[in-house]
Amino acid sequence: MSAPVTLHRRGLRFALTALTVGAAVLASAPAAFAAPVTSAPRSVQVSQSNVSLSTARLFTATPVPTITGTPQAGRRLTASPGTWKPAPVALSYRWKVNGVTVPGATASAFTPSNTQVGKRVTVTVTGTKAGYQTASKTSAATRPVAPATIAVGTSPRKLVVTANGRWAYVANSGSGTVSVISTATGNVVATVPVGGDPIGLAVSTNQQQVFVSTCSDEKIYALNIASNTVAYSFTTGTCGDLVATPDGKTLYIGGSPTLRDITVATIATRSLAEPIFTGAAVIDLTSSADRKGVYVSNGDDYAILIVDTAAPQAPQKRFTTSHPPVASAPSPDGKTVYASLGLDLFTGPSNAVEVIDTATNRVRATIAINAPGDLAVSPDGSKLHVLSQGDNTIVTVSTATNRVLSRIPVGRAPSSLAVTPDGSKVGITSSSENTVSVLPVF
Template identity: 30%
Template sequence: MLIVAVLSLGAAPAAMAASTASTAASAFTSAPNPTFSGAISVGSTLTAATGTWTPTPDTFTYQWNRNGAAILSATAKTFTLSAADVGKKITVTVTARKTGYTTTARTSTGRTAVSGVFSVAPTPTFTGSISVGSTLTAATGTWTPTPDAFGYQWNQNGAAISGATAKTYTLTTAEVGKKITVTVTASKSGYTSVTRTSTGRTVVAAFTTAPTPTVSGKTIVGSTLSAATGTWVPSPDALTFQWKRDGQAIPGATVRTYQLAPADSGRRITVSVTATKAGYATTTTTSAERVPAPGPFTTTSAPSITGTPELGATVTASTGTWTPAPDSFTYQWKRNGSAIANATGKIYQIGELDAGTSLTVTVTAAKAGYASVTKTSEPISVPARPVVQITSDITADTAWTPTVPTVYVISSPISVTSGATLTVGGAATVKFKEDAGLSISGSLVAHGTTGTPVTFTSIDDGGPNEIKVTWNGITVAAGGNLSLEQARIAYAPGVTGDQAASIRVTESDLSAVVSSSARGAVTIADNTLRRVRVDRPDGPAFAFPVTVTGNSTASGIEISSQNAGAPQMVVTGNQITGYSDAFALQITDVQLRPSTFTSNMVVGGAAGFVSYGGTLVENWTLPTSGSQLVFDSLTVAPGVTVTAPAGTVTKNRFNARWTIRGSLVIQGNATSPVTFTSLFDDSVGGEPYKHTGISPDQYPWKGIEVADGGSVTGTNLVVRYATGGITSPN
């Protein structure tokens, strides 16, 4: 056992030797000396090239050397030469490393660094007037790289001027006629100094006296300024002029004199004088600044007023003659010296407020560069408007038809009694105090013209204060007659007629309601008014014609006739604008003929409904476009046919009923049925009638009743929200 142990121990050294031999480092089989490229002058960059090593190293490191000594921090592949390297031998050492190989260093052949060369070395220039007494300044230009310093030497005719070694040089009489140059020498550490010389310029003499010009003349727009050059020494061969505005040359202003223009107002005006003489430096001097004031108009004229000073007339302002001609005129008309609001045109129409006052017009003339001037005309007197106080009833034929504007003042309710006629026209205006009014048992004939309507209005209308007084309007009593044409009614409830003999209102402007229940003809045509209401009762006494055409209303039209023996009512060509309550057009007639109710338009507003009721006595095809149709109770007379095309929607008021004694023909189809429904049903026909919170179930209609041999035929009829649907009492 002991021998075995010895044998085991003897084997260990051999195994260890074999292991050591297997980990010994190898040498690179190819390890070339590095080289480097680049100009060997200060400022240039050198780049190391390692060559091809075998095997390829894992890494290379670099060290640049100066005369064999390592250069601090120069351990990159590249190296830029500095002044410290001039005359020194530069090398680079490359060290290669690779796992399992001996780290190996190689050094390049050395190259001696020389001074750098400026890559850009421009020729200098110099600025300044080349005349005795002027200072010249050298400009080096841009050098690359930037020199550490520049040196200067001024020369005359190529010879250095003693002591002239600054960047600037002031010319003396000794240089007159000589060519001046400047030599600039650039120096930089590590670089070869370089010298450059400018192009030469010949020195000329300077004027010994170069006076500042002076300017004479009024400094206001329109005036002429004149330049005085003063005495130059020696005398120039020529003097030229340039006038300037805020330092900028004024085009064409190149003579001794200059007329100030509107553009010069408030600006700085100068004149520059330039003197030239052979052998002398061209010299310019500039005057002191002058700031022109706006020019005055040399001729002004007070305006005058032409035209007849009477109420309703127009008068015109005449501006007269102004020099120079203004760019514009503005106007302000005044009443007793106080400005009239919005009266700023050349023409003014005399109104009621001007009666008994004096009028003037103030004209302001404006022109660029000139001070605005205001002139006022002589006053003209407007005659006072005559005022007639009406304190008692009109009991005999009376005419209020003055030729001059006249106001008739009614202080309390008065009447035109039966058998009497009141004629109002010409230049009359009728004004009413609070609670006053006019009752017509006889006749009122008020006919104006387009330019001069007959006006019935409040006592405050046309006054200086807000309209506060309203009056009671015009009432046409039983047997009375009213004829208004080209009239105006303002600040009153309107015109009402109760069993009047006749009412005729045409081409008038009524901010009021015309309401009539007459015994004679009613004609309401071509007016602008708030609302029309006409009621024709039954009976021969009320069998009068009704014509409502061509009106423009803001609150709708309501026509009702219970009179089967009366002429057919005509309601055509009316326009209801902006109406937003109830029904824009409402017609009830016991002999309803839709052909006499055509071309009525509902424009704007929320309620675009047109309502019909009564007894239909002519065939009618219901429209499927335009204003929504709404029906009060409607009876279709025997022998009369109502046709409802596909898509027809009729809305029916609360408790309304269709009674068919003639024929109702339904032409609906599967996609466009005919619908009869409640006024409050918004699911079809839109919602022009606003009824927030109201359900159609709450206000149903009574449905369609077929009676006395009537018939309902067709397909695709929808009846909604009716208590009776389609019924027959038989």
């Protein structure tokens, strides 16, 4: 009868031992085993947050903003946000130029600066309202920002800059005046009346006078740079572009009674010398960087000629073009001449600038530009600036690659351009808007 008692006690001890061991295992279990116990409250918290977001309502109207005003340096642009609903909605603004946020530009209006010329502007409007999800809308980009302008006389036709870069002179053919601009301030400091309708300008070699060619009275006027007054005038019987020779003694006038010559005026005696035969009507005259050569655009002859100022009656070097040239510009080293080409009566417009190698008389490249007009090369030779009369833009081209770097809007009917001696600015006359645009070059 004792055996059963013993077995019962052994079973009890085993049960007690199992309970003890189980308790020890639970006590020493990793924290991960306890995770299921605490995960339920965390799941509830996340769910509550999601419920809070989902209850935020959406605006019933979030219109895309628009920008009003002319994108031009110095002129204000205004954001029109449209009507956000339900009103009232708090609106904030953020302006960008070429996709980059402008620091501090958080008002509903923004005025581009000269450093933003050629770039596009957008505005982002953000709406906020308690109980509603915040929303943002971005406007379409503006056209490239145009350069600032200076008001001058009527129908400006020609622009020149003095060698020291201090003064710019504008021939206003419609008002019979010459505007004098300070390049430092961008202000017109004087307006000098001359007879007739001025179309050509040239600065004397000694930088003391500006010569003006007028058509209606066919004269040359000499303006005193120091006083901005007319020093004297004399009759030439023609008018056109002007180039002063390096010795300061002679003026070449791109026009003649026969239409096949360059008129030559002797400054000291205010008389005419032997004309230079070109064989065709002269459209444009441009001096080389050292003034020793004069590039002549012979429209009817489909050619660019070079007149040697040391031997003006010698045969000219001739470069053939595919269309009538309307303007030309040499590189500073004289190895290249760029020709803006006009309309051929049979083949139509070229809409191109030809890049001519002066050593081989071959066209190295053709640059597509709509109705190209006046053009100039930067003093360091790295950039070519061309007026597109078809698009009312100034086109800047890399002379290393002949690729267009930018097309920037200017005033309507751009007629001439000039680069400052340091290459930092380009002035462009607009004969329809009676202004000069000032393009900063970066």
